[in-house]
Amino acid sequence: MNPEINALNRDTIVDFIGSIFDRRGGEEYLGEPVTMGEHMLQGATIAEQNGQSEEIIVAALLHDIGHFTSEFGTFTMGDTEDRHHEDAGAEVLERFFPKVITDCCRYHVAAKRYLCATRPEYFKRLSEASIHSLNLQGGAMSPDEVAAFEKNPNLETIIAVRYLDEAGKRPDMETPDYWHFAPMVQRQVDRHSKVNA
Ligand SMILES: [Fe+2]
Numbered sequence: 001m002n003p004e005i006n007a008l009n010r011d012t013i014v015d016f017i018g019s020i021f022d023r024r025g026g027e028e029y030l031g032e033p034v035t036m037g038e039h040m041l042q043g044a045t046i047a048e049q050n051g052q053s054e055e056i057i058v059a060a061l062l063h064d065i066g067h068f069t070s071e072f073g074t075f076t077m078g079d080t081e082d083r084h085h086e087d088a089g090a091e092v093l094e095r096f097f098p099k100v101i102t103d104c105c106r107y108h109v110a111a112k113r114y115l116c117a118t119r120p121e122y123f124k125r126l127s128e129a130s131i132h133s134l135n136l137q138g139g140a141m142s143p144d145e146v147a148a149f150e151k152n153p154n155l156e157t158i159i160a161v162r163y164l165d166e167a168g169k170r171p172d173m174e175t176p177d178y179w180h181f182a183p184m185v186q187r188q189v190d191r192h193s194k195v196n197a
Pocket of ligand 1: 039063064165
């Protein structure tokens with residue numbers, strides 16, 4: 001990691017993530033009718049409109065931050081294979097956010113594979129691009145994988161965020177920008193740093 005990124009702390013991380021949304025949120029979300037920034041903002045906005053918890057709102061907002069991990073210096077030219085964006089994102093988030101939020105990021109791809117195995121009606125929600133990536137990601141989970149996944153104490157929250165992931169792909173939705181959510185993001189960072197103080 002470069003030194004500037006290493007120097008990020010609880011007082012600077014929220015603005016830093018905001019600058020990523022501002023500078024790079026307009027990038028294409030491959031195969032979807034929304035940009036990366038719109039996708040994450042839509043999930044967070046839908047969660048807020050549904051009255052879901054602040055940790056779910058923040059998790060939806062940040063779940064795909066791994067698409068921007070070059071910003072955090074975790075990508076290097078020495079990488080010999082693709083880094084899974086969910087792991088790369090969780091690696092960044094775990095320094096600053098409660099485990100439940102990190103887990104929603106780390107397991108959002110696994111959650112798709114889990115829901116395809118356990119809730120047949122879920123598959124209908126998937127976009128074409130998401131079905132395509134599902135196949136690359138290993139398809140629906142096996143019964144053993146399902147049993148192991150259900151041991152995660154944050155299962156319910158992880159699934160809630162996965163549904164928001166599917167929901168946040170609307171070509172025509174108005175959302176507030178990142179800065180509307182920034183105070184919530186800060187509260188989650190503060191909560192984490194208190195626990196780890
Ligand atoms: Fe997503």
